[in-house]
Amino acid sequence: MKIIITEEQLKMLVENEKQGKLFPIHSSMVNTYDDMDSFMETYNEYKDVKGYVGIRYLGGLFINGNKLYDFCKNLVEVVGELNVVNNYIVNFPKLKRVGGDLTLSMTDVRELPNLEYVGGGLVLRRSKISELPKLESVGVSLGLEKSQINSLPNLKSVGGYLDLSYSQIKSLPNLEYVGGDLYLENTPLLENTTKEELISKINVGGEIYL
Numbered sequence: 001m002k003i004i005i006t007e008e009q010l011k012m013l014v015e016n017e018k019q020g021k022l023f024p025i026h027s028s029m030v031n032t033y034d035d036m037d038s039f040m041e042t043y044n045e046y047k048d049v050k051g052y053v054g055i056r057y058l059g060g061l062f063i064n065g066n067k068l069y070d071f072c073k074n075l076v077e078v079v080g081e082l083n084v085v086n087n088y089i090v091n092f093p094k095l096k097r098v099g100g101d102l103t104l105s106m107t108d109v110r111e112l113p114n115l116e117y118v119g120g121g122l123v124l125r126r127s128k129i130s131e132l133p134k135l136e137s138v139g140v141s142l143g144l145e146k147s148q149i150n151s152l153p154n155l156k157s158v159g160g161y162l163d164l165s166y167s168q169i170k171s172l173p174n175l176e177y178v179g180g181d182l183y184l185e186n187t188p189l190l191e192n193t194t195k196e197e198l199i200s201k202i203n204v205g206g207e208i209y210l
Contacts, residue, residue: 022076023052027059033067040070054094063087078102081120084109098122101140104129121160124149130168141180144169150188161206164189172202181206 023043030036043055054076063072063084072090081100084090088108095112101120110128112135121140124147131151141160150168152175161180170188182204184190195210 021050021052022054022056023047023050024056024058027057027061027080036068036071040074043074044070060100063090066090096134145183165209175202177203179205182208184208184210 025039055074056077058079060080061082065086066089076094077097079099082098083103084107085105096114097117099119102118103123116134117137119139122138123143127147130148136154137157139159142158142162144167145163146166150170155175157177159179162178163183165183165185
């Protein structure tokens with residue numbers, strides 16, 4: 001029997017092949033940081049043999065304090081929410097997708113170079129992150145007020161509000177849709193654009209505040 005697939009299905013297969021295999025860790029199997037360390041030992045032992053390129057965490061994840069450095073370094077996807085507080089050593093160089101909310105509070109994270117999608121809200125208030133080069137979509141709201149963010153080159157849609165007030169944002173070249181209000185007070189972006197230009201380019205479901 002001959003199986004026929006669409007171009008979109010073929011594209012997904014090719015992309016998945018390029019991304020490589022992810023080592024799954026289910027939240028129901030993790031009760032302590034020692035449990036996570038045990039999973040990391042297994043991952044490091046088998047990653048080359050099995051071809052794992054990173055970790056997929058199935059469930060919500062809350063990291064409080066300077067823990068899980070090696071885990072965070074290899075984390076590619078979190079199916080639930082990801083909340084990191086009071087942590088000054090971790091980075092997320094491989095993180096691509098978060099299915100729920102992503103919140104970084106009181107951390108030293110300075111970049112999320114591969115983050116593409118957040119299904120819930122993304123909150124980086126007063127963050128030291130200056131750009132999100134691959135971020136395309138946020139399912140709920142995006143809070144970047146008073147952050148160092150200056151570049152969102154691939155952002156296309158935000159399901160709720162987008163708050164960039166008092167940030168360093170200079171342009172939003174590919175933004176097409178904001179489901180809620182758009183806040184741009186006191187930003188460099190206002191030096192070279194008008195409210196009329198924003199309205200003509202971006203479908204904003206709420207109000208635009210300049």
